[in-house]
Amino acid sequence: MSIKVLRPGLLTTIQDHGRHGFQRVGLCPGGAMDPVALALANALVGNPPDEAALEVTVIGPELLFERDTLVAVCGAEFDGFPHNRPVLAAAGTRFNVGRAARGARAYIAVAGGFAVEPVLGSRSTYLPGHFGGFQGRALKHGDVLPLRDSAAAKRFASLRKTRDGTVKWSVPPGTLPDREPILVHVIEGQHFASFDSNSQRAFFDTVWRVAPDSNRMGFRLSGPPLGRPQADEILSGPTCLGSVQVPPSGVPIALMADHQTTGGYPRIAEIASADVARLAQLAPGGKVHFAKCSLEIAGELRKHAREHIESALRGIAWEYRK
Amino acid sequence: MAQPRPLGVIPLGDSAAYVEFSSHLDLEVNSVVQRLALAILKRKVAWIRDVVPALGGLALHFHLDHAELPAKPLDESLALVLENLKGLSSKEEPGRVIELPVCYESEFALDLDEVAKKAGLPPDEVAHRHLSGEYRVLMMGFSPGHAYMGGLDEKLAVPRRTSPRAIVPAGSVAIANEQTVVYPYAISGGWNVIGRTPMMLFDAARARPSLLWPGDRVRFRAITREKFVEMATAQ
Numbered sequence: 026m027s028i029k030v031l032r033p034g035l036l037t038t039i040q041d042h043g044r045h046g047f048q049r050v051g052l053c054p055g056g057a058m059d060p061v062a063l064a065l066a067n068a069l070v071g072n073p074p075d076e077a078a079l080e081v082t083v084i085g086p087e088l089l090f091e092r093d094t095l096v097a098v099c100g101a102e103f104d105g106f107p108h109n110r111p112v113l114a115a116a117g118t119r120f121n122v123g124r125a126a127r128g129a130r131a132y133i134a135v136a137g138g139f140a141v142e143p144v145l146g147s148r149s150t151y152l153p154g155h156f157g158g159f160q161g162r163a164l165k166h167g168d169v170l171p172l173r174d175s176a177a178a179k180r181f182a183s184l185r186k187t188r189d190g191t192v193k194w195s196v197p198p199g200t201l202p203d204r205e206p207i208l209v210h211v212i213e214g215q216h217f218a219s220f221d222s223n224s225q226r227a228f229f230d231t232v233w234r235v236a237p238d239s240n241r242m243g244f245r246l247s248g249p250p251l252g253r254p255q256a257d258e259i260l261s262g263p264t265c266l267g268s269v270q271v272p273p274s275g276v277p278i279a280l281m282a283d284h285q286t287t288g289g290y291p292r293i294a295e296i297a298s299a300d301v302a303r304l305a306q307l308a309p310g311g312k313v314h315f316a317k318c319s320l321e322i323a324g325e326l327r328k329h330a331r332e333h334i335e336s337a338l339r340g341i342a343w344e345y346r347k
Numbered sequence: 348m349a350q351p352r353p354l355g356v357i358p359l360g361d362s363a364a365y366v367e368f369s370s371h372l373d374l375e376v377n378s379v380v381q382r383l384a385l386a387i388l389k390r391k392v393a394w395i396r397d398v399v400p401a402l403g404g405l406a407l408h409f410h411l412d413h414a415e416l417p418a419k420p421l422d423e424s425l426a427l428v429l430e431n432l433k434g435l436s437s438k439e440e441p442g443r444v445i446e447l448p449v450c451y452e453s454e455f456a457l458d459l460d461e462v463a464k465k466a467g468l469p470p471d472e473v474a475h476r477h478l479s480g481e482y483r484v485l486m487m488g489f490s491p492g493h494a495y496m497g498g499l500d501e502k503l504a505v506p507r508r509t510s511p512r513a514i515v516p517a518g519s520v521a522i523a524n525e526q527t528v529v530y531p532y533a534i535s536g537g538w539n540v541i542g543r544t545p546m547m548l549f550d551a552a553r554a555r556p557s558l559l560w561p562g563d564r565v566r567f568r569a570i571t572r573e574k575f576v577e578m579a580t581a582q
Contacts, residue, residue, distance in 0.1 A: 263406035287488025295360035
């Protein structure tokens, strides 16, 4: 059982829910930039929610399925494939994922998952350290990705289909922007008050754009430079997924999945955890503005996101049980 | 010294808490932070996924999907710290001692002459003083396996380079201000490079991937160029 990579796309890596417990030695958890989409894609093919899938970015790969494979794509909408539903790709199918029409990152889950060894408890590719996933790197032309066996294809056969062989239903996307700028909730960062009042206002009034040099480590945000009246150095301290740091250049950086675990730049804001996956769906040039929220609201947003996933998971389970 | 108290608890969004003890570097405070971090790790709290001791405090990262995550994890984090602080022995534990071989020869010591000039010492003396110190891992970050170590000879406390190097070679031993570091990966960096170790600081294939861990004591041992090559090829 395997999948052959005919074209790799812009950046295609194997990702799961990340490796935890090593931040004290400087290793970030990493993992899927949009874990909601990953969980849904996995559920559609009968995998546990944290199984590893392909994370594809803006320009998708072209893949050749060498055996009948049950596959699902969730997250960004690419123009080459039906989204948010299980599809049985017959042996010999060439699957050109195409370009992202809405959102930036999609997850291609296959029933059974990819047969790559976990490293430090995770199959996620950590590009800066060259380990995890498939040989510690992004996929290249000619790669052959081994798959584990799965009974999910048999279960798929029992589902009711339309004439083109697909199912009628789909799960609602959880993290895709309806329109831009997207609204992202933040709580004030530890050093918010040390920024001058113009910068404090500008942070919330500006429609920021994701700069082209953004990546899995961080999103640089184009807009007015932010400053502090006393540009004193702060003691380096821990950072977190979603911390927004402002280096001396004044250009804010939102820390994403492969972020550094400590930093010496002032943190103006911390993104609500539920909104990090939504930010991850912006491609370079994408627009975002920030709204202040309380810790309680951030918790509510998280609960709401959790309920969305759970209701989708129940829906999928029900379809498979019929 | 009276036991330090937390200045407060700072939310890192809704997914982590930073319990701050000091806004400046204080080695005694850091030593308490290290012991606290170990004490909390030992408790194996199900809703805490990562405990990160930093220079002036420690961060607790939450397992957001865990059933046992409390309604107010920030308050619970502070309570956990205070509770463990109470039970902390006032005596510093010896900690592991790691000896790192370093070659201070000129081909590896890219900034040794400049550091010597700034410190007003002969280059040999800079290496000798660096070698004579005992260091403590105060915090890890920047890249996996990258340890910030305190205990540098005051005479060697020179500022960072004015323009960072695009690539600092992996294994480079560097100093700045009152700390020393070893770069596990070839990466851009602004610290003054005074030697190189052949040891692999971080290897994901090892069960304990990092050579250094927070709280470790570290000594450096000078090796020749020949020994460096021999050790580097043996790994």
